[in-house]
Amino acid sequence: MNEPVQNQNAPVTPQYPFVADDEIDLKELFMVLWAGKWVISAITALAGVIAVVVALIMPNIYTSSALLAPAESTSGMSSLMKQYGGLASLAGISLPGGGDSSKSGLAKELLKSRAFLSDFIRRRNILPDLMATKAWDASANAIEYDTELYDVKGNVWVRDVAPPKQAEPSMQEAYNAFTDILSVSEDKETAFVTVSIEHQSPYVAQQWVSWLVDDINQAVKDQDVAEAKRSIEYLKEQISNTSLAELQTMFFELIQSQTETIMLAEVRPEYVFKTIDPAVVPEEKSKPKRALICVLGTMLGGMLGVLIVLVRHYAFSEARSD
Structure with missing residues (x-):
């Protein structure tokens, strides 16, 4: 019985398993973030309010x-x-x-x-x-x-x-x-x-x-x-x-x-x-930098909101797939 002869000159297509699953779909990512925009906005606003309160409570130094x-x-x-x-x-x-x-x-x-x-x-x-x-x-x-x-x-x-x-x-x-x-x-x-x-x-x-x-x-x-x-x-x-x-x-x-x-x-x-x-009585405070505290607090709140939305989406997706 003659076995079929393989064409050794034919191009070999490399196999990359799970490539399709590992690729990041930017459109899907944007849609997930857009769907969770209210969660992100709420967390960002809450973090901003907390940062403002903390900045106002801190005494002048x-x-x-x-x-x-x-x-x-x-x-x-x-x-x-x-x-x-x-x-x-x-x-x-x-x-x-x-x-x-x-x-x-x-x-x-x-x-x-x-x-x-x-x-x-x-x-x-x-x-x-x-x-x-x-x-x-x-x-x-x-x-x-x-x-x-x-x-x-x-x-x-x-x-x-x-x-x-x-x-x-x-x-x-x-x-x-x-x-x-x-x-x-x-x-x-x-x-x-x-x-x-x-x-x-x-x-x-x-x-x-x-x-x-x-x-x-x-x-x-x-x-x-x-x-x-x-x-x-x-x-x-x-x-x-x-x-x-x-x-x-x-x-x-x-x-x-x-x-x-x-x-x-x-x-x-x-x-x-x-x-x-010589030392003099300072007229201006040296800290805290209240504006910087508010900006950084708001930015961290936004990053936390994005992270929560993404983790929640992909965690639920894996749970449904199982």
């Missing part, structure tokens, strides 16, 4: 900023340490450190540290304004506090929280809340530092920025003065313990340098940062 420049160092301790360090080491004497080249960098990190900010919140007594502000009355320039959190008349915290938290916020909570509204940035080219605070009250924002600049200058100044005094005491001990004239001369020069540091620190209020542009 004001941002106040100060532009700072690193103050020039005037201490000669580092150069004297380099000059006499070898001589002191040959005599078996270890001199105290005197480097101050990274004073502004230290101050910038100190400005964001937990210890400094916790002490700042305590000394300035700003915990209620930080953790219990509900609104700001522009006409009276007064802060309205959330009565469920803080009792202004009794000056006590009344918030209901689960242990281990207490009614009065801890310094850990206060630190986290403060770092959320604090911004410290540095321009790498100019080394200028910008300190910013966000708050519902523009006057509070301006006041806190000014206080931060004053306190960070004072904190670094106090550290340097205390270190200089300890260095002077150490150097005086070394003078009494050595009979070499060269070493005694070196120690007296180092003492003079440290004394100059203390003197200049006492007469220079802007010790580590000079204020180039």
